[in-house]
Amino acid sequence: MLYDVTRTTLRDMTHFPSPAEELRVLDSELRQLDARRTFLLARRAWLINALYGQTPVRPPAAAGPPARRPEASAPSVQNVLLVLGGVLLTVAAIAFTLVSWGQMGIAGRAMVLGAVTLAALGTPLALLRHGLRSTAEAVAGLGLALTVLDAYALHEAALTDTDGTGYAAAAAAVLAGVWAAYGLGIAKLVPAEGRPAVMYTPLSLPLPLSLVAAQLPLFLWSLAANAGAHTVTAVLLVTAAADTAVALRARITPVRIVAMVGAFGWGAWGVLAAGWLSWAAAGPSAAARAAALLALAAAIALAAAWLAPKPAVALGPALTGGLLTVAALGGMARSVLPDEWTVPGYLLCGVALLAVVRTRVPDPVRRGLVHASAAVQGLALLTSVPALAVTLLGPVGWVGRIWSGAPADARTAVTADLPWPPNTATAPLVLAVVAGVLALTGRTVSWRTPALIGALTLAWATAHVLPAVLELPYAVGMVTQGAVVVAALVFAGSPRPAATEPLRAPLPLTAALLALVTSLNLAFLALPSEPATLAVLTAATVLFALAAWRTAFGPVTAPASLVYATALTCAIGASVGWEPQHTALLVLTVPTTAALLGARLGVSPMTIPIEATGAAAGLLAIGLAATDPPLLSVTLALCGVITAGTAVRPDRRDIGYAAAALFVLASWVRLVAWNVEDPEAYTLPITVPALVVGFLRRRRDTTVSSWTAYAPGLAATLGPSLVAAWGDEHWLRPLLLGLTALTVTLVGAHHRLQSPLLLGGTTLTLVALHELAPYIAQVVDALPRWVPPALAGLALLAAGATYEQRLRDARRVREALGRMG
Incomplete structure (x- = not known):
């Protein structure tokens, strides 16, 4: 029995409530805590209100609307009131000094000002000891203002004969000292709480104002002393x-x-x-x-x-x-x-x-x-920019006066249409000095590459400006510019790390670009003289060709060489007295050279720039020959030959279209020169090659549609010929066009091709209508006016009666055409 009682007691001691029961207990205790907290907060608010002397407010039974917050804090309101009070007292003191001063004797004046000033300056000490710092600041400001009035009153009463500016200087010095001593004295009498005295003073006005006053004595003294x-x-x-x-x-x-x-x-x-x-x-x-x-x-x-x-x-x-x-x-x-x-x-x-x-x-x-x-x-x-700008841009003015005669000196050569700027005799020295500084600095600084690029550019600018500044002879200036080109290209081609990667070698790239700019400037400088022009263009062509071969900047120098070669061919043609259309044939040597170089280089960074330059030279040749149709036809044909030769390369197959267009244009220009007006003469040279190309393409690719293979070629001839046949009064053109259209239709039907069948059939139908049109018109005129409407009505009735049959027939025709190629 004792065992049973003990077991029951232990079971009761280790009993745990269920989750639902425990949750109810926790909720009850939390509600009690919330009620207790609400009561304590309400009691605290009531005690605070009672402590500050306000009317006790019973806590409301239920939460009401939130109380309105004050728009200004107590310290801010206090500061505003103190400032206003200080300002009003200062105004009163000023009014007393200016208005009521003359009604009192010397003793009264001294006693009043001294007493008020001492009281205003002494009161802040007592206020600070009672913790009223804002009030002390306001009263101290009043006292400082009174010292200024004291100084003014002293001058008006006893020192009226002294100079006003000098007295103001002395008064400012005295006031600065007095205010500084006052501020420091207050700081010693009322030490800062827990802060060093050098960083804090009880009154913030005296020391800054003393420094403001100290700004004036020396300046006012200098004015007083004239x-x-x-x-x-x-x-x-x-x-x-x-x-x-x-x-x-x-x-x-x-x-x-x-x-x-x-x-x-x-x-x-x-x-x-x-x-x-x-x-x-x-x-x-x-x-x-x-x-x-x-x-x-x-x-x-x-x-x-x-x-x-x-x-x-x-x-x-x-x-x-x-x-x-x-x-x-x-x-x-x-x-x-x-x-x-x-x-x-x-x-x-x-x-x-x-x-x-x-x-x-x-x-x-x-x-x-x-x-x-x-x-x-x-x-x-x-200051050197104007001289450099004139040196670079001035020679362009010779474009309108080519081969008009060599100028006297280098300055005259660069000032064709621009005035020479004044005071530029030392411009080369300035450029050279800065270039030297950058060159020396570039050895030690982290931005070494930009410094060396700047030094190289400034050295180049020095060489450009120097001949014009020194007014050297024209030939000497030309030789100097040529030497700059050679030196820059040699520097660009000198071996150095990363020289094979132009974008990662900015210094050699800069040299190559400077050489290009100098050569362009030199070419313009050479325009006044025919021998100089030929010599400069020849030298530039050779130099940039060598640079393209020996340096890593072929994409820049190779096109430049071809450009100068194009200019050289034009200059040679003009030198020997050729007309522009004859010079065009000489210019074609440049695109020929470009095509040969492109084929030789293959996949190279220089290939595309060279071919683009050659294409531009070909367009120039076409433009030069535009005034002479026979020579224009020859030029277009030669351009077509050059383009076709380029299109032979596997990576330039698409250029074949340009070659075909050039050949067609050449034939058309020749026909125009022969006064040929028949459209077939212009269209057949397109139709025949187009049909051959379409036939060969369908043999290689059986999925190609007949519209893609044959429609362009057939439409190129059938369309213009049909338009001409409708306006032709003779019978030969319609007959030939009809036979051709019939042949095309039969070929299309035999080979089951949509394009020839429909284009040929449509053309044949229109030609037949054109031939029967006069007879149809005669029959229509001979019939009574009621016959055409009657015939139209019968046709509509017949179509309606056989509508479904017509739909089946149209469906069969469509399916038959769809089965064709």
Whole structure:
């Protein structure tokens, strides 16, 4: 029995409720927790309202609409009220000083202003100790404003004979000191809680306002002393230097912001004034004084860059300092050099900045000076652009005056229709110096390839501009340009890594492109002289052909060689006095050469450019022969022969259509030249080859439809001949066309071909109608007017009666045609 009781007790102790029962228990407990939480939140809200002196509000039984949120926070409302109060008190003080001042004696004035000012300046200390910082700020602002009124009142009462500007300078200095001492004194009496004093002050107005006042004394003093432009500029720069020092050392944010604004403002004004003085300097003495001012500005900028806390901030001042240094040194050099040497003077000063690369200066300063040097070099290059543009574009003007006579010198040769820009005597020197800098820099920098490309391009530009600048003889200028072409092609063909891949060898590719541009410019320069034109075109043809053979830039140089060869053939024809249509036959040697080269090269990057150039030369030959139909026919036939020879290659089969078109055009032009007007003479040369080609194609591919194989050829002759037959009054053309159409119809029926059967049958029917038309017209005229409607009605009745039979017959005809090829 004891055993049974123990077992029952253990079963009851280890009992677990079912999931449904446990879920009901959990839901009940959660509802109780929610009710308890709602009661506690309501009680908390009531206690808060009671604590702040508001009318206790009983928690509502049910949730109502949400309470309206205040549009402004308490601190913002407090600040607005304090600012308004301070402004109103300041206005009252101003009104008292300006209006009621004269009604009191000297003692009364002193007592009133002193008492009010001391009270306004002393009250913030007590307010700060009680934690009322916003109120203290407002009262302190009032006190600072009263000190300004005190200074004004002192001048009006006791110092009326002093100069106003000088007194303002002294007052600004005194106020700056007083405000700074006041702000620092407050900071010592009310220390910051847990923050360093150098980064926080209890009152935020005194120190920034003292720095604002400190901006004025030196400038106002210079105005009071009637100082010259150089002195005023020095004052601006000294003020900027002081602001820069404060901006670098200050840790209080408002003070640093005011200092930065002052540094940028005064510094920009001083730099502009010093730059203007340097540019307007009439002699070395004035230039030296302006240079000293620019050097001071540069020293300020470089010091700011050197001491800047962040590298990103240091880059801008370093760049500015470098530019100002160049402006200072270049201005001194400009005062003693001729006008055309101004740019080289500034450029050399800019290049000298690169000496800092190997010095131990901070990296941001070094990068800023390098960027400044690059900016100076870029500006110097811009001054050479007009001379280079005239050198490259000017020779194009000789196109309208070919072989009019060789010019006197190289400058005359490039200024056919353009004026030579002034002060460009030193343009080659500028280009050469920058090219040298890039060449030397390219040895050490990471952007080596762009630097070397720039050096190569500038060296090329130097060689272009030099003959015109020096006014060398015309022949010497031509030889110089030719030497540039040869040198560029030799450089492009010199062995180097990746030379077999032009897109991965940008430097040789640049050389090849520069050679191409130079050769084009040289060709235009040679136009005034016939011997020079022939010599330049011959040399260009040979040089670019050799370059295509020996370099990896055949896709560029090979077409160029063919272009110059085409121009050479035209020049030879004009030299021997040939008419354009006769010169066209000589031009055809170029497409012939292109076709032979294309067949020889096979699958090569040069093949397509060469063939495209040859095709363009063929079109030029056709255009030259267009005025003479017989020679145009010969030219078209020769172009067809060249094209047909190219179409023999397996990869150029599609060009055969172009060859056929050229042959057809050649025959048509010949027929026009012979005054042949019969359309069959024009269409049969198309029909016969088309039918032969269609026959051969159907033999190779039995799935080809007769419409594809024979319809184009048959329509080319039957259509125009039918149109001509309907307008022909004689019997021979309709007879021949009818016999031809009958033959085509019978052939189509015999071989079960749709195209010949339908085209031939349609043509035969129309020819028959054309022949019977006069007789039909006579019969219709002889019949009474009621007969045609009656016949039409009978035909309709017969068709209706046999409608189903006609449908079966039409279906059979359609099926029969469908079974044909």
